[in-house]
Amino acid sequence: xxxxxxxxxxxxxxxxxxxxxxxxxxxxxxxxxxxxxxxxxxxxxxxxxxxxxxxxxxxxxxxxxxxxxxxxxxxxxxxxxxxxxxxxxxxxxxxxxxxxxxxxxxxxxxxxxxxxxxxxxxxxxxxxxxxxxxxxxxxxxxxxxxxxxxxxxxxxxxxxxxxxxxxxxxxxxxxxxxxxxxxxxxxxxxxxxxxxxxxxxxxxxxxxxxxxxxxxxxxxxxxxxxxxxxxxxxxxxxxxxxxxxxxxxxxxxxxxxxxxxxxxxxxxxxxxxxxxxxxxxxxxxxxxxxxxxxxxxxxxxxxxxxxxxxxxxxxxxxxxxxxxxxxxxx
Ligand code: NDP
Numbered sequence: 001x002x003x004x005x006x007x008x009x010x011x012x013x014x015x016x017x018x019x020x021x022x023x024x025x026x027x028x029x030x031x032x033x034x035x036x037x038x039x040x041x042x043x044x045x046x047x048x049x050x051x052x053x054x055x056x057x058x059x060x061x062x063x064x065x066x067x068x069x070x071x072x073x074x075x076x077x078x079x080x081x082x083x084x085x086x087x088x089x090x091x092x093x094x095x096x097x098x099x100x101x102x103x104x105x106x107x108x109x110x111x112x113x114x115x116x117x118x119x120x121x122x123x124x125x126x127x128x129x130x131x132x133x134x135x136x137x138x139x140x141x142x143x144x145x146x147x148x149x150x151x152x153x154x155x156x157x158x159x160x161x162x163x164x165x166x167x168x169x170x171x172x173x174x175x176x177x178x179x180x181x182x183x184x185x186x187x188x189x190x191x192x193x194x195x196x197x198x199x200x201x202x203x204x205x206x207x208x209x210x211x212x213x214x215x216x217x218x219x220x221x222x223x224x225x226x227x228x229x230x231x232x233x234x235x236x237x238x239x240x241x242x243x244x245x246x247x248x249x250x251x252x253x254x255x256x257x258x259x260x261x262x263x264x265x266x267x268x269x270x271x272x273x274x275x276x277x278x279x280x281x282x283x284x285x286x287x288x289x290x291x292x293x294x295x296x297x298x299x300x301x302x303x304x305x306x307x308x309x310x311x312x313x314x315x316x317x318x319x320x321x322x323x324x325x326x327x328x329x330x
Contacts, residue, residue: 003027005105008309010052011063018054020310031100033108036076037088041123042102043069043130044304044312044325045163046249051096052313060098067102067309068092068274069130071123072329079111087117089285091131092274103309105329115281118289127326128301129288132163135273137284137291139164139222139244140171142269146242153219153238154178158206159249160197161188164224166323169195170296171288172222180218182206182229188322195296206232207250212257213264220244227251234260234268246271249319301326 007025012018027036051058051066059066074086082088093113095101100108117126143155155172159165160181173179173196181197182205183189189200206229216238223230224247233243234256245268260266276284300323304312312325 006306007065007104008052008067009063010054010059010066020052025104027106027108030106030108033099033110034077034079035074035082035088035109035111035114037070037072037090037107037109037114038075039070039102039105039107039329040072041070041127041329042067042327043127043132044309044316044321044327045069045131046247046316047131048096049313049316052310053317055317058097064096064098065100065102065104066096067104068096069127070095070102070107071117071126072107075106077111082111082114087123088114089117089126090114091134091281092276094274103306112278115278115285118285120289124301124303124326124328125294125297128297128324129167129292130163130324131273132324133167133288133292134281134284135246135271136164136168136171136222137288138271138273138276138280139168139246139269140175141280141284141287142244142271143220143222143242146267146269148220148242150176150178152241154180154198154217155220155222156180156182156218156233157197157222158182158203158229158233159224159247160192160200161185161322162224162249163321163324164222164247166192166195166300167292168222168224169197170293170300171291173197174291174293174296177220184319185322191299191322194299203229209255210235212259216264223247225250227253228255230254231256234266237264237266239264240266242267242269244269244271246273300324303328305329
């Protein structure tokens, strides 16, 4: 049987002009690692869209196979924790940024980066979650660690029809929160309500410069958007509340004041999924298996194949993707 496989490769010429090609590779072409995984499913995150379109400097090694998430089966291992046949998940650790990533039939990885695929999930389920969903769970865990629960009042989720936002909406509603979903897509209101949103607000309410302090509207927030949106979310967070911030879909800036922090004791938690230590990853995946209902997961995901990755990458950067994209690589 031929061991060659297709891969997406992003390259840069001497003028630093980026190009993207579908190439055929062999195992010897891969970078170093002690575990080889047959990639059965992957996904397209916002960051993957940025890597493929070159709209932000995600790629930091040229050429590179992008793709920050994968799920599949171990086919070679010299790592003590993994043996042939194990089902695994990979999120982040610089894969798809500095190390060859998921958009290939085979990935060679450091075994320390892998977590076991939870029994409840197929590889495609795990990719319906992907980094976006696992980050949503890291946000939920941060709020819980601060002792803030649904008894304190509503939670706002920004970028609600995106990957992080849709999974956060589903999880938080399952946990009993009154979820206020902020979206720029009013036509998705029905879908967001089915996911568990109790209220929908127009993201325009939050995306323009606002006051340092506003009427208290929610006890907690999960923010995937940044910029004025995050500033306004903080300004309307009630006394002693907290916001978990993970994204920059509106912008990387944070034009806020210290007023919510020093007058209302509001906390802001920064969430990074890429280098999150393994125990936190295992906890997040354990909780995803517990708190994310399979039918919600199915309604969040749209399935494509390898050939659809490049279009999906462009669409996610243009804000045209609803929920999560799953790539069937089998
Ligand atoms: P998506 O593109 O799926 O979702 C982002 C959502 O943000 C969109 O669906 C849209 O929601 C909203 N949005 C887009 N543009 C704007 C804008 N100009 N102003 C306000 N809202 C906007 O991306 P993901 O959910 O995968 O990722 C969300 C963010 O989180 C990204 O910035 C990503 O880089 C970051 N991220 C960070 C991680 C970390 O480790 N910290 C991990 C994963 C993601 P709607 O249409 O509903 O308004």
